[in-house]
Amino acid sequence: QVQLVESGGGLVQPGGSLRLSCAASGSIFSLMYMAWYRQAPGKQRESVAGISNGGSNTNYADSVKGRFTISRDNAKNTVYLQMNNLKAEDTAVYYCYTFWSGSQYWGQGTQVTVSS
Numbered sequence: 001q002v003q004l005v006e007s008g009g010g011l012v013q014p015g016g017s018l019r020l021s022c023a024a025s026g027s028i029f030s031l032m033y034m035a036w037y038r039q040a041p042g043k044q045r046e047s048v049a050g051i052s053n054g055g056s057n058t059n060y061a062d063s064v065k066g067r068f069t070i071s072r073d074n075a076k077n078t079v080y081l082q083m084n085n086l087k088a089e090d091t092a093v094y095y096c097y098t099f100w101s102g103s104q105y106w107g108q109g110t111q112v113t114v115s116s
Contacts, residue, residue, distance in 0.1 A: 001024050002105040004096040009110030012086055016114070017076060020081040022096030022107055030054075031075040032100055036081045038112075039094035045095070063089075086114045 003025040012018055020036070035050035049070035050059045056072050069082040079096065093112050096107035 002032075002100060002103075004098065004105055004107035006094065006096050006107040008104075008112040009094060009112045011113045013116050014114055016040060016070045016086050017082070017084045018086065019111060020083070020094055020110060020112075022079045022081075024077045024079070024096075024098070026077075028100065029077040030097045032077040034070075034072060036070060036079075037095045038090075038096050039095070039109075041091075041094040043092075047092070048074065051079065078113075083112070088105060088114050090114050 004022055006019060006020060006022045008020040010018060031053050033050060033052055036048040037045050038048050039045040046061065048064055049059050049068055051070045055072050060068060067085045072079040082106055091112060093111050094110040095109045098105050
């Protein structure tokens with residue numbers, strides 16, 4: 001069983017920055033691929049960014065490339081999402097995600113609102 005707890009969301013003005021954190025329970029964090037998803041009101045949940053277990057490989061949605069950076073600290077069992085130059089269309093609930101041994105795991109989500 002893996003538990004994921006996100007933090008760091010909030011209200012920010014357009015052009016501002018936020019850093020999301022996702023803390024994972026258990027001893028297998030360093031073996032797991034980790035990802036961030038988001039879901040805006042009335043829209044489907046979409047992938048934002050992903051990172052390999054060692055951190056050497058990352059991938060991003062086209063809409064966030066050059067603005068968002070995913071990273072991880074395996075010693076702290078934590079994955080981060082640094083979000084810069086935020087836009088109104090980035091407003092959503094952001095979820096941490098992983099999968100292991102045939103099961104998918106989601107955090108409870110953290111709200112990010114970009115508004116002036």
